[in-house]
Amino acid sequence: MSVRFLTVVTTFLIGYFFLAPGIQLFGQDEEFKASKFVLEHIKDSHDWHILTTKQGKHVSVPLPIIVFSKHSGLNIFLSGKIAHGHNYKGFEMGHSTIMKTNKKGEEVEMSLEGKVVEVDGHGDLVAEGLPLDFSITKNVFMMFLSIVTLLVVFLGLARSYKKAGIKEPRGLQGFLEPLIVFVEDDIAKPNIGEGKHLKFMPYLLTVFFFILINNLMGLIPFFPFGANVTGNIAVTMVLALCTLVITTFSGNKEYWKHIFNMPGVPIWLAPIMIPVELLGVFTKPFALMIRLFANITAGHIIVISLVSMIFIFKSVFMAAPAMVMVVFMDMIELLVAFLQAYIFTLLSALFIGLAVPEHHHD
Amino acid sequence: MTGTLAAIGAAIAVIGAALGIGHIGGKAMEAIARQPEASGKIQTAMIISAALIEGAALFAIVVAMMG
Numbered sequence: 172m173s174v175r176f177l178t179v180v181t182t183f184l185i186g187y188f189f190l191a192p193g194i195q196l197f198g199q200d201e202e203f204k205a206s207k208f209v210l211e212h213i214k215d216s217h218d219w220h221i222l223t224t225k226q227g228k229h230v231s232v233p234l235p236i237i238v239f240s241k242h243s244g245l246n247i248f249l250s251g252k253i254a255h256g257h258n259y260k261g262f263e264m265g266h267s268t269i270m271k272t273n274k275k276g277e278e279v280e281m282s283l284e285g286k287v288v289e290v291d292g293h294g295d296l297v298a299e300g301l302p303l304d305f306s307i308t309k310n311v312f313m314m315f316l317s318i319v320t321l322l323v324v325f326l327g328l329a330r331s332y333k334k335a336g337i338k339e340p341r342g343l344q345g346f347l348e349p350l351i352v353f354v355e356d357d358i359a360k361p362n363i364g365e366g367k368h369l370k371f372m373p374y375l376l377t378v379f380f381f382i383l384i385n386n387l388m389g390l391i392p393f394f395p396f397g398a399n400v401t402g403n404i405a406v407t408m409v410l411a412l413c414t415l416v417i418t419t420f421s422g423n424k425e426y427w428k429h430i431f432n433m434p435g436v437p438i439w440l441a442p443i444m445i446p447v448e449l450l451g452v453f454t455k456p457f458a459l460m461i462r463l464f465a466n467i468t469a470g471h472i473i474v475i476s477l478v479s480m481i482f483i484f485k486s487v488f489m490a491a492p493a494m495v496m497v498v499f500m501d502m503i504e505l506l507v508a509f510l511q512a513y514i515f516t517l518l519s520a521l522f523i524g525l526a527v528p529e530h531h532h533d
Numbered sequence: 534m535t536g537t538l539a540a541i542g543a544a545i546a547v548i549g550a551a552l553g554i555g556h557i558g559g560k561a562m563e564a565i566a567r568q569p570e571a572s573g574k575i576q577t578a579m580i581i582s583a584a585l586i587e588g589a590a591l592f593a594i595v596v597a598m599m600g
């Protein structure tokens with residue numbers, strides 16, 4: 172067993188001992204509910220909860236809340252001001268449900284849990300409805316962090332190539348260059364075609380490293396990391412939409428011909444073929460969205476559930492086996508983090524490649 | 534009741550996907566054993582087809598959850 176392996180294991184262990192106090196510790200009146208705790212971690216939130224002390228004091232990092240309401244205009248304040256039932260300038264965290272009329276005209280119940288709401292003097296919601304929420308939430312904060320990290324690393328890398336030219340890679344360069352070459356040689360070239368792939372390399376590299384870094388940061392359990400960014404369906408939807416837009420707008424004549432007038436298919440089949448082909452255009456990015464979301468969320472749920480086992484059994488002796496399983500799952504999640512970034516990029520390249528086929532003379 | 538039915542539906546979808554992906558994995562192993570020099574290409578093709586099957590299974594799970 173090498174020293175390096177031990178270092179990795181201890182890092183994860185120490186991390187989970189930091190995380191563990193976040194759960195209400197032993198001897199509390201409130202019963203520990205694993206599913207509630209797990210879902211709280213999976214969801215995005217307005218503040219970054221770190222731990223709750225034995226005295227019931229919450230320690231969390233406040234994040235800026237930016238809300239725009241028709242009632243009072245733009246408001247910017249820190250989430251600490253409305254945490255735990257406080258009210259600030261009429262804003263507070265929602266904690267009940269309201270009845271809302273949906274498009275069909277039916278009354279449906281909508282939960283305000285986790286949403287910022289605006290109330291008047293009597294504690295009723297203002298007539299203008301919910302404010303528009305542009306807050307820097309946990310997920311947004313971690314996305315900013317990953318973007319800054321990527322920019323610093325890659326701009327630095329680009330500068331060093333410019334200055335020193337192409338030499339044997341050193342340091343961080345030696346770690347990232349194989350990955351970039353891998354994306355180019357194993358993902359872009361075989362699927363899009365040599366030469367044509369250059370146009371799409373910036374997108375493929377961006378999406379690969381963005382997903383990879385967010386997956387990996389999501390695995391680190393202490394403060395500025397650990398948010399479930401790539402396991403958020405809105406984030407994966409935007410990524411999939413990017414692929415959809417690029418495929419649609421770079422699709423050549425051949426691609427559209429295969430959708431609207433499939434060569435070799437009798438014309439009377441067109442009423443069936445065209446809707447099916449058009450549906451195919453949208454199901455491909457939809458599958459990309461669901462795949463990344465489901466895989467990363469499932470990973471987070473498993474890890475947190477294993478940590479929760481200690482508190483379900485209420486025993487210190489459960490800690491050791493639970494931690495062993497958590498470390499084991501984390502090792503698998505390291506693989507999944509890379510694999511999902513790879514699959515997303517690979518399938519994006521494949522779909523782009525399908526949109527720019529060579530012209531065949533037949 | 535709907536929750537239980539949805540869970541059963543999701544489980545059936547997962548069984549189908551598991552059979553499919555298992556089959557792909559097995560065949561890819563055989564292919565690599567027969568032609569180890571083509572393992573790179575076989576792996577890529579294997580991952581693509583596994584991902585497509587996974588996509589179908591995920592659709593089924595989403596439908597089961599929404600139903």
